[in-house]
Amino acid sequence: MRQVVFAHFLTRLPGDAIIEFDICGEDGRAVYHNDSITINSRGHLVFGGCDTVELARTYKTPLYVMDEVAIRRAARHLRSALEDVYPDAEVIYASKAFCTVAMCRLVDEEGLSLDVSSGGELYTALVAGFPPEKIYFHGNNKSPEEIEMGLKAGIGRFMVDNLFELELINQLAGRLKKKADIILRITPGVEAHTHDYIRTGQIDSKFGIGITGGQAQRAVEKALAMDNVELRGFHCHIGSQIQEIEPYVLSAGIMMDFISDVRESTGFTASELDLGGGIGIRYVESDARMDLPSLFAAISKTIADKAERHGIPLPRLLIEPGRYIVGEAGITLYTVGAVKDIPGVRTYVAVDGGMADNPRVALYRAQYEAVVANKANLRPTAVVSIAGKACESGDMLIWDIELPRVEPGDIIAVLSTGAYTYSMASNYNRFPRPACVFVSEGEAYCVVERETYEDIIAKDRLPGAIGQARPSAAAL
Ligand code: LLP
Secondary structure, three states: OOOOHHHHHOOOOOOHOOOOOEEOOOEEEOOOOOOOOOOOOOEEEOOOEHHHHHHHHHHHHEEEEEEEHHHHHHHHHHHHHHHHHHHOOOEEHHHHOOOOHHEEEEEEEHHOOEOOOOHHHHHHHHHHOOOOOHHEOOOOOOOHHHHHHHHHHHOOOOEEHHHHHHHHHHHHHOOOOOOOEEEEEEEEOOOEEOOOEEOOOOOOOOOOOOOOOOOOHHHHHHHHHHEEEEEEEEOOOOOEEEEEOOOHHHHHHHHHHHHHHHHHOOOOOOEEOEEEEEOOOOOOOOOOOOOOHHHHHHHHHHHHHHHHHOOOOOOOEEEEOOOHOOOOOOEEEEEEEEEEEOOOOEEEEOOOOOHHHHHHHHHHHHOOEEEEEOOOOOOOOOOEEEOOOOOOOOOOEEEEEEEEEOOOOOOOEEEEEEEEEEEHHHHHHHOOOEEEEEEEEEEEEEEEEEOHHHHHHHOOOHHHHHHHHHHHHHOO
């Protein structure tokens, strides 16, 4: 039976437009914000089938919680939507969004390839047993050690960012008697921002090789003349959290024109075109979800039209989404401590985490929705601001959100935090980094343990005279 319950808060939840309520027996199951979230009969927020208040009790807070089912769903949706319109295609998960050994395993199980952008991400993938030939190595300043690590592991592609790196890879591959498959990162002169994109003639970016001015063309010629690299194709990445189709269409067209120009001038035909990541997700109500079938249909039409016009074969199409796969699949749980009301000004609700586990608000003024997890069925009563516990005024999680009455001990769930939170976390103020738990249809398991104070000082040393000064120094 389907009917509306909790009508009093129905209009106040984030994402009114998609709220649905299912009643299963006595258990009011509410679905809102995204498919992972419901509310149980205790009025608790349920995520991935797990009561979040119980999760907070078991694993402590702050706590990253990721819904494994939602990650798999996003991965499958991407693959099927892309392959439906462009059969010779590959989805590469950009691990910078969220990278752990368990996540790499999951990505492999879903048949995706992996984008790593550092030795650390590569190491994580290799430890996870990720097939090296499906690894794409990004980064604008790979060290010789990182390049050697990739060469020895036999990774699939080096995504070459600049001429210095091209030389370095050629040299190191020669020394190791290997041939490195490479893709050149090109700056197409399209930059997309949320709700906005610009086309720049002059290219000012630390990433990639510009088309205008002929630099990219020269890089191709160089690569083709090298003995130890094999050029496979071209890559571009035009931005992140993109919610429009147009900038992708524009960059796909520019890249196809480039492929054609290169073919005319050198005879080389690129067999791979990587259009990068950037697909936007829903953080707050005003964020539109990208319509994947429309996006991929538009991209593939542009590529097909250009291929026909230029008389070139269709390249294998690669995309590298990170945020889309994990962003909405994650929430972060916090416990409320001090609640400070400044009459007539603002109420600060301080939680036990903040910018150290999620620096996106301080860095980008990112916006989030939140729910009081143990009062998920109560109506909002006031506007408050959720503050972190770091020694920085800018350490805020949410400015001005309507919530039910918040008291010390309440559990706050910040939504859509699966991407670029754990992966960007720090030990600022020597806060131990939180644990990360995967949930799946009511089961929870820890994929990253919470750091301890011992972990925090594990690499500290007391050298020389400083070490002599205190007897307790021997412990280090
Ligand atoms: N490929 C390349 C070459 C990239 O540089 C990136 C992201 C991606 C793929 C994946 O983009 P996504 O699909 O996740 O948007 N820390 C920022 C985001 C930085 C993205 C950097 N590059 C944030 O928290 O919003």
